Amino acid sequence: MQRWKILLVAAFALVVAACSSGGGATTTAGGGGTPTTGGGEMAEPLTVAFVYVAPIGDLGWTWAHDQGRLAIEEEFGDAVETLYIESVPEGPDAERVIRDFAQKGADLIITTSFGYMDPTIAVASEFPDVEFVHISGYKTADNVATVFGRMYQPRYLSGLVAGKATKTNTIGYVAAFPIPEVIRGINAFTLGVREVNPDAVVKVVWTNTWFGPPEEKEAAEALLAAGADVIAQHQDTTEPQKAAADAGGFSIGYDSDMRAFVGDTVLTSPIWNWGVKYVDIVRQMLDGTYEGGYQYWGSMADGIVDLAPLSPLVDADTAALVDEKKAAIVAGDLDVFCGPIVGANGNTVVEAGKCLTDGEMLSMDWFVDGVEGEAPAEAPTGLGE
Amino acid sequence: MELVTSVLAIAVFAGASLVYAAVGEIVTERAGVLNLGVEGMMIMGAVTAFAAAVASGNAMVGVVVGGVVGGIMALVHAFATITLRADQVVSGLALTLAGGGLASFLGQRLGPGGAPLVGMVGPRFHGVPIPWLSDLPVVGPALFDQDVLVYLLFLVVPAVWFFVARTRPGLALRAVGESPQTADAMGIGVYRVRYLATVFGGVLAGIAGAHLSLAYTPGWTEHLTGGRGWIAIALVIFATWDPRRAVLGALLFGGVNAIQFRLQAEGTTIPASLLNMMPYLLTIVVLVVITRFEALRHRLGAPAALGLAYDREERT
Known part of the structure; x- marks a missing residue:
């Protein structure tokens, strides 16, 4: 009597598991067109x-x-x-x-x-x-x-917006994993921030998850509590944006134009097309x-990456600056990772007149000056050509 | 000081759903029924609560619906394990898997007019500061500037503890979990008690999900619970089946994430993964202790008949 019941439940569990994976x-x-019938030969x-x-x-x-x-x-x-x-x-x-x-x-x-x-x-x-x-x-x-x-291009532009927007000179960055793709984004963003606001710092918190709504929210709140008034992110959901809006702060989205989902406090978003x-x-x-x-x-010139339209809360001066820099990037006159670039430890990583190679960008594991957080490695010297 | 206050406030807010789920599971397990379906009941509670709140425009309606849905799911588990005497572990796992899949499915079509719920903004609970009390130093903002569901816990936890530890029906509940044969001989309806305890656990798990989708991370995102149901089950062992200790554990489990992010933001260098590991490590320690020392196990209240189906006809 007992065994068949257990088997029944086990079978049910298997079916459910098969369906849910x-x-x-x-x-x-x-x-949504219907397939053509008769007559015309359809490839x-x-x-x-x-x-x-x-x-x-x-x-x-x-x-x-x-x-x-x-x-x-x-x-x-x-x-x-x-x-x-x-x-x-x-x-x-x-x-x-x-x-x-x-x-x-x-x-x-x-x-x-x-x-x-x-x-x-x-x-x-x-x-x-x-x-x-x-x-x-x-x-x-x-x-x-x-x-x-080359997501770092719109990331840099969004950094310009964030650097202008911060009042506390502290920007929070909710980041997934310390891998080159994410670190490149943080560095490009920070170069943008410091270009318009040399006093601002970018605080990084690692969540160690791409997709974790509660973790992303908690990390953003921790950054807001630490004095950040603008939240940028490299995650898969809009939770950091919602946390920033709830705390009366601004944010920079990612992936898609998150302003459409959260509201005008999302000043802009580096997006994928x-x-x-x-x-x-x-x-x-x-x-x-x-x-x-x-x-x-x-690159941005190809259109696969771009910057979402700016929120109406961004002032005209900033908007003009972003337009100018964007035009320069698209035209190929401006490259983000060109010297002089100083590392978080004070080393001169790239000297004036040199730019990072694609290989160096794809293996980036150090932070630029202005980032506060834990990077896998210390900033080296003498990169670029 | 300010850091302590803010971390405590977040620990309470983040831990609330864990307290609901863990207290519910404690009652269920006290009756001898192990329900590993907490995660599934929570996520179903979360999605249906949010859908109901959106449809009715009232967050409280969402909580009621979430609780009812959690209870119905627990009823399935009760039927399989109590009436059919199926394996409790298998049935609970099935509930978790089914709940996760069904919640994703429903999330794509429970919005107004069959629209997806994802990305929708609905009614939610806001913090309601209690005058005077919320101005108390340190504990004020943590305990008295929260949402209604957190305040409800101030009633639920003492009530459940009092019921289990100090009342006659509570004694019956514990007797069923310790020795169903003896309880039956005493004239206690073992099946009825187990059904009620399991459904009660489901209702609280559903409300736990509702707290996530209506207060903590308002809105519906797939995988919203993110393993919190499993944490709640670990918490039951950590709390050694005592609702009061479950509150402490939930503050620890809920707070540790917030704390590790705070520490990162403040610029300390304690590895985040180490902190994340702490609650689970403590759970293993408790588990080892109660398994190793039989005497302690009884004193700490592990129900002796936990996980065992009861059959009146069976001789032991």
């Missing part, structure tokens, strides 16, 4: 599959990628079919999801988190006819390309001109 694929046909649509690390509802990182997916559907209509799976954990699960997409006949698979790098490479070697695009990694193969953006590159890739695949295996690190 990954949440199941969602298919959407482009433009198979190009199938583009996305693997997302968080729910689209994060309103940040994954939301921005999904906007890119929607841009593809908008652009190509019935010529493409897109698939996606949300909340795929980085690790063995990811490899299973990616392989599943490849087996189902996806033509292009876009994996949108750093931790999908090795699974993507592994699956790609088994499916040479499928093209893969991995976001933010550094490994490539004949059919695996990497795509990322993944659609720009995704549409480009899909167009090349449809034309038959696509060539995989490249490394792409797009």
Whole structure:
């Protein structure tokens, strides 16, 4: 009598577990159009599959990628079919999801988190006819390309806004993990802050999570309590923005234009326009001109990264300054990491007249002068060329 | 001093949901039912409470709905483990997994007109300072400048403690958790007590979720609870099944995150991961102590029949 009941519950648990992992694929046909019947011969649509690390509802990182997916559907209509799976954990699960997409006949698979790098490479070697695009990694193969953006450019511009806005000369920065991508953002932001406000400091708190609504809120509140009146962030949700607004402070968003979700206290947001590159890739695949295996690190000039429109609370002088600097960056006249750059420990990292190389930027593990917080390494000397 | 006050205030605010969930689970476990579904009940409470608050425009309606939903989920666990005598661990885990998936599903369509709840702004609880008391040094802002659900805890915790430790029905509850055979022989309805205790635990877990989505991090984000249900279960062991100690534990668990972020912001160099680990480390210490020393285990109140199904017909 006992055993079958336990088996029943165990079976139920298994079914539930199977259903909850990954949440199941969602298919959407482009433009919502119905398939043509009879008559005209219709080509198979190009199938583009996305693997997302968080729910689209994060309103940040994954939301921005999904906007890119929607841009593809908008652009190509019935010529493409897109698939996606949300909340795929980085690790063995990811490899299973990616392989599943490849087996189902996806033509292009876009994996949108750093931790999908090795699974993507592994699956790609088994499916040479499928093209893969991995976001933010550094490994490539004949059919695996990497795509990322020079987010430090809009980060620097948002630093100008924050530096002008702070009254307490203390800016808080809620940061996920001490990895080069995040540190590069903090440094670029701080260079912007100090350019307009040499007295301001940027305090960094690590949350050690990309996606943790309570942690992000608590970290922001700790920074506000420590005297910060502007909160910037490198996380996946809008919680730091809400905490700043609740405390009567300002904030700088990230990933998407968070002003749309939180209000005008979000002065601006460095944003991703993944659609720009995704549409480009899909167009090349449809034309038959696509060539995989490249490394792409797009800039503001390419449009993959940008600064969201400024809040009406930003004064006209600041807005004019941001416009001027943005134009210089887009024109290629201004580079963020050019000397003289002084490290947090007082070392002159980059001398005047030199600029950091891409390699040095991609391995950055030190803080510039003006950042208060724990960096993995001390600032070195003699970088740049 | 100011740092102490602000950290204490955050510890109370962050710990409130943990107290609700842990006190509920204490009552459930005192009756001998282990419910590992706290995380699932909490997140379902959070999403339905927020949806109900948005629909009705009243945060209190949300709390009631969240509590009811938590109770219904606990009822499923009670049916599986008490009536069907299924394995309590398996059923509880199933509840957590099902709750997490269902909450994500509902979050995408419970908004007005079937819209997603994500990113929506709804009614919420604000801090209501109590005149005079909130001006007390140190404890004033921490205890008397909070939201209504925190104040409600000032009643719930002493009431539950008094009920469990000092009343006849409370004695019956403990008897069922210690030795259901003896309790049955005494004329206590073992099944009824276990059902009531499990559902009560579910209601409090639902309210715990409501505190998250209506006060602590207002709004709905997927994975909102972020493992707090599991912390609550660890907290029950940490508190050795005593509601009063659960409050202390919740302040510690709730405060430690806030404290580690404060310390980082103040520029100290204690590694954050070390601080984050502390509550769990303490839980393991308590677990080792109560497992190692049998006498202490009884004194500290671990229910002897915890996790065991009761069958009247079974001879022992």
